[in-house]
Amino acid sequence: MSTQTKETLNKQTVDMVKATIPLLQSHGETITRCFYKNMFESHPELKNMFNQTNQRAGKQPKALANAVLAAAVHIENLEAITPVVRQIAQKHRSLQVKPEQYPIVGQHLLGAIKEVLGDVATEDVLQAWAEAYGAIANVFIEVEREMYSEARDQLGGWEGYRKFKVVRKEEESREITSFYLQPADEEAFAAFKPGQYITVRADIPGEAYTHVRQYSLSGNPDKDYYRISVKREEAKDKGEAGKVSMWLHTAVQAGDVIELTAPAGEFVFNPSSSQPVVFISGGVGLTPLVSMLHGVRKLQPERKVTYIHAARNGSVHALKEEMYVPGVNTHVIYSEPSEKDRELGNFEKEGYLDLSWLKQVAQKDAEFYFCGPAGFMKTVYQSLKAWGVSDEQLHYEFFGPAAQLDG
Structure with missing residues (x-):
């Protein structure tokens, strides 16, 4: 990844991006909040892909601000943040983020930088960030292209969302319920590595947009089903309840069909070590x-x-x-x-x-x-x-x- 960035970005661009690091440290979250607000106003259909609860709580803007800052700090050597890139790319693949959506993100990120920083964001600064974003986006697109291929081409793999039947629903505790899932078409389905997750897409009655949530696979990888164990997120301290978790707990029953993307995630067990x-x-x-x-x-x-x-x-x-x-x-x-x-x-x-x-x-x-x-x-x-x-x-x-x- 670092080779591609060095070939794409000249020294002037790299220096300009690095010079903005103090501004990102002090204004990063303001920029990313502005970015999400403007992007969703222009492209409300993207709300179907983002967790709006995290948006309202400020978690997603903070996470994006940290990622943008890390990219700026390591702009000369993106290999230093390879684990972070792969982790984010896994989430993107699971959420079905596609290459054609990256220019939309770039447009609104640059617009937010200009809106928040004002005259400090000169044409030279914006041009440098446009070039840097293009190089970083290409890194993600390439990594995600490989991940899409792996998910699709493995035995029982697929691309996009696939229908799974809830073959069993079991209460595990006062808050957590397990859902046992098998393909509705009764065909083979992809194996997973212990620690990976799937994305559930929920069309909830009365909601303007679909909701997507990622849930870890909690079961034994050898079984003929996927299992997710979901905590019921009830409203607390004037906050809102978890829309998807409440929908799963109260509305989804054995025999119902829900949609999933193929297993994803970098947080997996390493069986090659012999350490305790x-x-x-x-x-x-x-x-x-x-x-x-x-x-x-x-x-x-x-x-x-x-x-x-x-x-x-x-x-x-x-x-x-x-x-x-x-x-x-x-x-x-x-x-x-x-x-x-x-x-x-x-x-x-x-x-x-x-x-x-x-x-x-x-x-x-x-x-x-x-x-x-x-x-x-x-x-x-x-x-x-x-x-x-x-x-x-x-x-x-x-x-x-x-x-x-x-x-």
């Missing part, structure tokens, strides 16, 4: 890790495995039986255990995960996979770094737009 492995999940963050747990028990039955899960209490603890399997050292933390939890003794630690406790139950030389709410992720990451665990040992992914773990 530690899975750490918080709440519904257990979904990709339970799938990974199934994978490691099949592929590497002799590998030392520790599973740590944090939840409020037993009533919201889903898939518990799948965590307690032979050969796995399982530890459960409840922050608000009920009297029934205490009577049953079905948790080990009350409160929250901390480094001193983590040192007692996990090995420092392990590979760590963790997933959960942003605050939980930050605690896990900072605890592991304080312990001296290297970046190479850490594997994680956010649900929704990424946030900062080290800030």
Whole structure:
């Protein structure tokens, strides 16, 4: 990727882009909020592809601002952000972002830069960013073209959305329900790597636009179905309920048909390592890790495995039986255990995960996979770094737009 950028961008352009880094640091989110507002006004059909809840909460503009800043910082060597590029490209492929949509994004991104920065955004600055955006867009288009081909050409693969029947719906906890899915056409369907996700497209009665959401595949990759385990996101503190999760929980029943894109995602289990492995999940963050747990028990039955899960209490603890399997050292933390939890003794630690406790139950030389709410992720990451665990040992992914773990 860096070779393509160097061939495309001259030194003057690179210098001009790098000179805008302080402006992006101070005005980045204002620019991206302006960008989304203007783009959706001009192209309302794109609302069918974007999570509008994340838009209103400001999560998506912040994530885009971080991505634009990272591209500017590494404009001479985009290989430095290859993992981020691939992660975003996987989401784009899953959402069916196509090459013809990149010029629309570029037009409104440049327009937002001009609108927010005013006279500071000279013609030279805008021209430099136009060239830089073109080079970066080409990188994404090429990476995504390969991903589309891989998804389509694999055994049982497909492109676009495919109809799947809900063959079973099962309540896993007070908040989480699993949906077992098989192709409506009863033909073969693509295998997935433990940790990957699918995109669900929902046409909800009364909604002006379709809604798309990405859900981790929580099941065993060897089964003849996909399984997603979805948390019901109810309205809290004047916020709005999760439209798609509520639709799945209340409207979708066994026998119904929903539409999915092929499995995607870079947060996958690596079976080539022989190091001990530690899975750490918080709440519904257990979904990709339970799938990974199934994978490691099949592929590497002799590998030392520790599973740590944090939840409020037993009533919201889903898939518990799948965590307690032979050969796995399982530890459960409840922050608000009920009297029934205490009577049953079905948790080990009350409160929250901390480094001193983590040192007692996990090995420092392990590979760590963790997933959960942003605050939980930050605690896990900072605890592991304080312990001296290297970046190479850490594997994680956010649900929704990424946030900062080290800030």
